[in-house]
Amino acid sequence: MKSSDPKQWKFIDQQGTFEQADAESGSYLYLPLVNQAGMISSVTPTFNGDAKADQNSFLLLPTSVEDLHNSRSARNFWLLLDGKAWSATGSSAQQTAKRFGAEAEKANLKAGLLWQSVTRTHASGLQAEVTSFVPMTADHVELMRVILTNTGSKAIEVVPTAAVPIFGRSADNLRDHRHVTSLLHRTSCVKHGVVVQPTLSFDERGHTHNALRYAVLGAEGDGSAPTGFFPSVEDFIGEGGTLDWPQAVVNNLPAAQGIGKGPDGYESMGGLRFKTLTLQPGTSITYVIVLYILSAGQDVDALITQYGTAAKVEKHLAESRAFWKQKTDLLVFNTGDEEFDGWLKWVGIQPILRRWMGNSFLPYHDYGRGGRGWRDLWQDALALLLTEPEDVAGLLHDSFAGVRMDGSNATIIGSKPGEFKADRNNIPRVWMDHGAWPLLTVQQYIDLSGDLNFLLRNQTYFADHLSHRTQKTNLNRKAGSDTQLKTKTGKVVQGSLLEHMLVQHLAVFYNVGDHNMIRLEGADWNDALDMAAEKGESVAFSALYAANLSALAKLCLALQSRGVTEIELANELVNLLNAPVSEYESIEAKHQRLEDYFTSVEGELSGLKVLVKCSDLAWDLQGKADWLTAHIRRQEWVTNKEGQAWFNGYYDNLGNRVDGDHPNGVRMTLTGQVFTLMSGIANEDQVEKIVNAADRYLYEEAVGGYKLNSYFGEGVEHLGRAFGFAFGHKENGAMFSHMAVMFGNALYKRGKVEEGWKVLNGMYRQSQDFNKSHMYPGLPEYFNSRGRGMYPYLTGSASWFLLTMLTEVYGVKGRLGDLVLAPRFAASQDDHCSVTFRFAGKVIELHYQRSQNSSSSRIKKLEVNGIIRDVSAAEVFFKRKEVEAWPDKTKIAVYLQD
Structure with a gap:
C-alpha cells in the first residue's frame, strides 16, 4: 500500500x-x-x-x-x-x-x-x-x-x-x-x-x-x-x-x-x-x-x-x-503487487521461525517452555517441502517415532529429531486431530517427490505408561522409562510408516460418540475446545479423517501399481480391518472392537506380522471412507429458520449439536465447513450454500475476513474454555488466520476461485494496513475484535498461505512425482505474474500471462525453455523424467485463454 x-x-x-x-x-x-x-x-x-x-x-x-x-x-x-x-x-x-x-x-x-x-x-x-x-x-x-x-x-x-x-x-x-x-x-x-x-x-x-x-x-x-x-x-x-x-x-x-x-x-x-x-x-x-x-x-x-x-x-x-x-529466494512470488511480494517474504520466514522457536519465547508467546507441538512438526514441514525438500524425508521419518500403537502420540517433543518424551506433568491429554496431519504432509511429500517407497520405511513406536488413548495407565510401566514399544520377547517393535498412519486412522474410526462421529477427546485443532471430553464429537475432523481414509486407499493402490502387492502389518492391527460394513452403524460394536484392540496393544505386542494384500487394504479403507462420508452428509447438514444451510461442526459435552439456530442466536463454526469442503463431502449445491452462510454469519471486513465462529453467547462451558474468552478474541470468534487460510484453500479446491482469493487477499490487506492491524509485515495468529494482528511470527497459517499460493493460485502441484500446472487466478489479480520454485532438483521460473481482468485460467499455450506447445486444457502435466531432463534452471511461460 x-x-x-x-x-x-x-x-x-x-x-x-x-x-x-x-x-x-x-x-x-x-x-x-x-x-x-x-x-x-x-x-x-x-x-x-x-x-x-x-x-x-x-x-x-x-x-x-x-x-x-x-x-x-x-x-x-x-x-x-x-x-x-x-x-x-x-x-x-x-x-x-x-x-x-x-x-x-x-x-x-x-x-x-x-x-x-x-x-x-x-x-x-x-x-x-x-x-x-x-x-x-x-x-x-x-x-x-x-x-x-x-x-x-x-x-x-x-x-x-x-x-x-x-x-x-x-x-x-x-x-x-x-x-x-x-x-x-x-x-x-x-x-x-x-x-x-x-x-x-x-x-x-x-x-x-x-x-x-x-x-x-x-x-x-x-x-x-x-x-x-x-x-x-x-x-x-x-x-x-x-x-x-x-x-x-x-x-x-x-x-x-x-x-x-x-x-x-x-x-x-x-x-x-x-x-x-x-x-x-x-x-x-x-x-x-x-x-x-x-x-x-x-x-x-x-x-x-x-x-x-x-x-x-x-x-x-x-x-x-x-x-x-x-x-x-527459495520460493519467490512476483504477483504484480510489490507490496504483496514484500509481505510474502515475511510470511515465508515464519515457518522457519516456528521450527526454531516452537510456540514460545516471543512477547505474545509467553507460555510454554520451548519446544514444538505435534501439529507443528507436520504443518511446518509443508513449507519446508516447498523450499528445501531434500531435508524433509528424514524429518518426517523421525517424527513418526512419536506415534503410539493406540493411535495417539507423544506430546512432549525433544530438541533432537525423532526425540519424544513421556508425559511427566500428569496431564494426559489427546488431541483427536493429531492423527490426521501426518498424512497430509506425507501425501504432499510423495506428490512432489514420487517417493512411494517412503511408505514402506520402518520406524519404531512410542510407548509410555499411558494406554487406551491416555484413558488408562499401565501400572507395569513407569513414567520416564524407555519409550520404545517392544514385543513380549523384548524386541523393539517396528512397522512401516504406512502402518503408523493406518494405526492413527483406524483407531479414531472406531472411537466415536453418541452420534457416531469421532470423539472430540481433549480437543481438536482448536485447543480451546477442551471441556467436552466425555460426550464431545468433532464432525469437522471426522470429515478430514474420511478424506484421509480415502487417500490412504489410493496410496495402497499406487503401491500396487508399482509392484508392491502386499503390506506387512502387526497382527493386532488386523482386527480393525476385518469388521463387516454393517458394524459401522453400531456404536456399541465399534466400541467393543476398539476396546479389544486397545487391550491387545496395552503392554507388549506379540511380534507377529500378517501380510495383507494392497487391494484388500484399499477396499477396506475406501469402504470406511465412503461410510463416514455418507453418514456426515446424511446427519450433519443443518438448515436454519432463515433458510441458510451448512454443516454442523461439533457436539458438546451434553451431546447437543453445536451449529444451527439457538436461543442466543445462530451458531456457526468455520472449522465445520473447511473440512467438509476440502474432503469433497459437500456437493456442488452445498458448496454455494456454505459460502452464503459463511458470508452471512462469519464474514467481517473490519477484521480481515471470516471469523472462527459466530457469537455463541455466555456460559458455553460444556464445549471449551474458548467461550470464556470475550467474543472476537482468540478461539472465540476471532479472524483466526490458520483456519481462515484453510477455508480459502478449500474454496480453491472446490473451484471457487474468486471466493478463495477473497480470503487470501483479505488477510493480506488487513495485515499490511498498519492503521488497522498495528503490526509489522507477516501473518498474525489472529485479528482481534478491533482488527489488531495478535501473536505475530509463530503461526501455522504461514505454511498454509504459502502452500495455497503456490499449489492453488499458481497451480504448481505434484502428482506422485509428476509436475502439474493448473492455475486459478481471480479477475482482479495482475495479468502478468511469476513464481520461482523448486521441483525435482530444478529451479523453475514460471511466468503466467493472461488478458487483463480475465477470470479464465484455461491454458492455451506454453513455452518450456524456448520450445512452444499449443494446448487447450485446464492443466498441463509433465512426467518426472521429462522434468529431470530439463536444465538446472528452467523457464516456463504459460499463456491463458481470454
Missing part, C-alpha cells in the same frame, strides 16, 4: 526491507532476532524486549507483551549532551513524557530479515542510529551498533554510557525467588564489559551447578575498550532513580569501578562508560555492544576479537542478511 502516512510502513527494496517514518506510533510492536544456534531475542522500536537461549537462561529480563510498554528494563545507550541526559534508543523518562506533545521526538525505523535500525536526532543535531540483530554464527550472541553523527554546525561534547540490565537466570525466577536468585550472582568487570556467573541454577526440587555466564561487552568502532563500569542496577540508577532516568547518567557520576571483581549478590547491570569525546560537525563515531550467553570454556576476549569492532559488526550484519535472502 503506497501511503504518505508516517505510521504506515512501506517496503523500500525487493528483499522485504521496510521503513516506518514514525517508529513510535504503535504499541505491542516487536521483531524477532534469532539464529540457528538457539539465540532468541525480541526488540521493540525503543529496544525493549528480551534475549535468551532457553527457558532457564535469560540474558535480559523475560518480557511478555504488556512489558513492552510497562518495563523500563530495556537495552539503552545514554548520552550526556551539554549536561543533559538523552537516550539514543528513546528510552528516557523525558523523551517518553514528550511523546504526545509538540516536542515529540521523531524516530525513523528501518527493518529487514532479521534486523532493526532506528534513527533519531537530538535538538543539538546529534543523530543516533541504533541497529540490533543476531548474527548467523554458532554463538548465543546479539549485537547492537550505535552510530553517532554530528549533523549540526557546532562541535558537540558527548559522554556515552551503554546500559543493559542483566537478568542472568531462569524465567521461572521472575516470580519465584526473584531477589533470592540475585544473591547467586557473581559479577566481574573485564576489559570490555561486565560478566555475571550465577553460582547455581536455582530450583527447590534440586539446585544444580551453573556453568553459564552472561555478558554485556562494548567497544568503540576501532575496538577501544570502555573506561569504566556500573556493574549493579543499584549503583547505576542511584537512590530514587530509575532505569529510564538513572542517576549515574543524569548526574554524570564517575564509573563505579574499573577492571576487577564486582559486587556479588545484586541485580547485575551491563553499564559501560566510554571516554568523553568532542564530535565535530559532519563526523561520526561507532560503538559496538555485545550481549552474550557464554557456555563453559568460552573465552570473553575471543568474543571481542570476533564481534567487537565496527567492521566485524558490518560483516556479520551482511552475512545475516545474506542468510535470510538465501532462505526467501
Whole structure:
C-alpha cells in the first residue's frame, strides 16, 4: 500500500526491507532476532524486549507483551549532551513524557530479515542510529551498533554510557525467588564489559551447578575498550532513580569501578562508560555492544576479537542478511503487487521461525517452555517441502517415532529429531486431530517427490505408561522409562510408516460418540475446545479423517501399481480391518472392537506380522471412507429458520449439536465447513450454500475476513474454555488466520476461485494496513475484535498461505512425482505474474500471462525453455523424467485463454 502516512510502513527494496517514518506510533510492536544456534531475542522500536537461549537462561529480563510498554528494563545507550541526559534508543523518562506533545521526538525505523535500525536526532543535531540483530554464527550472541553523527554546525561534547540490565537466570525466577536468585550472582568487570556467573541454577526440587555466564561487552568502532563500569542496577540508577532516568547518567557520576571483581549478590547491570569525546560537525563515531550467553570454556576476549569492532559488526550484519535472502529466494512470488511480494517474504520466514522457536519465547508467546507441538512438526514441514525438500524425508521419518500403537502420540517433543518424551506433568491429554496431519504432509511429500517407497520405511513406536488413548495407565510401566514399544520377547517393535498412519486412522474410526462421529477427546485443532471430553464429537475432523481414509486407499493402490502387492502389518492391527460394513452403524460394536484392540496393544505386542494384500487394504479403507462420508452428509447438514444451510461442526459435552439456530442466536463454526469442503463431502449445491452462510454469519471486513465462529453467547462451558474468552478474541470468534487460510484453500479446491482469493487477499490487506492491524509485515495468529494482528511470527497459517499460493493460485502441484500446472487466478489479480520454485532438483521460473481482468485460467499455450506447445486444457502435466531432463534452471511461460 503506497501511503504518505508516517505510521504506515512501506517496503523500500525487493528483499522485504521496510521503513516506518514514525517508529513510535504503535504499541505491542516487536521483531524477532534469532539464529540457528538457539539465540532468541525480541526488540521493540525503543529496544525493549528480551534475549535468551532457553527457558532457564535469560540474558535480559523475560518480557511478555504488556512489558513492552510497562518495563523500563530495556537495552539503552545514554548520552550526556551539554549536561543533559538523552537516550539514543528513546528510552528516557523525558523523551517518553514528550511523546504526545509538540516536542515529540521523531524516530525513523528501518527493518529487514532479521534486523532493526532506528534513527533519531537530538535538538543539538546529534543523530543516533541504533541497529540490533543476531548474527548467523554458532554463538548465543546479539549485537547492537550505535552510530553517532554530528549533523549540526557546532562541535558537540558527548559522554556515552551503554546500559543493559542483566537478568542472568531462569524465567521461572521472575516470580519465584526473584531477589533470592540475585544473591547467586557473581559479577566481574573485564576489559570490555561486565560478566555475571550465577553460582547455581536455582530450583527447590534440586539446585544444580551453573556453568553459564552472561555478558554485556562494548567497544568503540576501532575496538577501544570502555573506561569504566556500573556493574549493579543499584549503583547505576542511584537512590530514587530509575532505569529510564538513572542517576549515574543524569548526574554524570564517575564509573563505579574499573577492571576487577564486582559486587556479588545484586541485580547485575551491563553499564559501560566510554571516554568523553568532542564530535565535530559532519563526523561520526561507532560503538559496538555485545550481549552474550557464554557456555563453559568460552573465552570473553575471543568474543571481542570476533564481534567487537565496527567492521566485524558490518560483516556479520551482511552475512545475516545474506542468510535470510538465501532462505526467501527459495520460493519467490512476483504477483504484480510489490507490496504483496514484500509481505510474502515475511510470511515465508515464519515457518522457519516456528521450527526454531516452537510456540514460545516471543512477547505474545509467553507460555510454554520451548519446544514444538505435534501439529507443528507436520504443518511446518509443508513449507519446508516447498523450499528445501531434500531435508524433509528424514524429518518426517523421525517424527513418526512419536506415534503410539493406540493411535495417539507423544506430546512432549525433544530438541533432537525423532526425540519424544513421556508425559511427566500428569496431564494426559489427546488431541483427536493429531492423527490426521501426518498424512497430509506425507501425501504432499510423495506428490512432489514420487517417493512411494517412503511408505514402506520402518520406524519404531512410542510407548509410555499411558494406554487406551491416555484413558488408562499401565501400572507395569513407569513414567520416564524407555519409550520404545517392544514385543513380549523384548524386541523393539517396528512397522512401516504406512502402518503408523493406518494405526492413527483406524483407531479414531472406531472411537466415536453418541452420534457416531469421532470423539472430540481433549480437543481438536482448536485447543480451546477442551471441556467436552466425555460426550464431545468433532464432525469437522471426522470429515478430514474420511478424506484421509480415502487417500490412504489410493496410496495402497499406487503401491500396487508399482509392484508392491502386499503390506506387512502387526497382527493386532488386523482386527480393525476385518469388521463387516454393517458394524459401522453400531456404536456399541465399534466400541467393543476398539476396546479389544486397545487391550491387545496395552503392554507388549506379540511380534507377529500378517501380510495383507494392497487391494484388500484399499477396499477396506475406501469402504470406511465412503461410510463416514455418507453418514456426515446424511446427519450433519443443518438448515436454519432463515433458510441458510451448512454443516454442523461439533457436539458438546451434553451431546447437543453445536451449529444451527439457538436461543442466543445462530451458531456457526468455520472449522465445520473447511473440512467438509476440502474432503469433497459437500456437493456442488452445498458448496454455494456454505459460502452464503459463511458470508452471512462469519464474514467481517473490519477484521480481515471470516471469523472462527459466530457469537455463541455466555456460559458455553460444556464445549471449551474458548467461550470464556470475550467474543472476537482468540478461539472465540476471532479472524483466526490458520483456519481462515484453510477455508480459502478449500474454496480453491472446490473451484471457487474468486471466493478463495477473497480470503487470501483479505488477510493480506488487513495485515499490511498498519492503521488497522498495528503490526509489522507477516501473518498474525489472529485479528482481534478491533482488527489488531495478535501473536505475530509463530503461526501455522504461514505454511498454509504459502502452500495455497503456490499449489492453488499458481497451480504448481505434484502428482506422485509428476509436475502439474493448473492455475486459478481471480479477475482482479495482475495479468502478468511469476513464481520461482523448486521441483525435482530444478529451479523453475514460471511466468503466467493472461488478458487483463480475465477470470479464465484455461491454458492455451506454453513455452518450456524456448520450445512452444499449443494446448487447450485446464492443466498441463509433465512426467518426472521429462522434468529431470530439463536444465538446472528452467523457464516456463504459460499463456491463458481470454
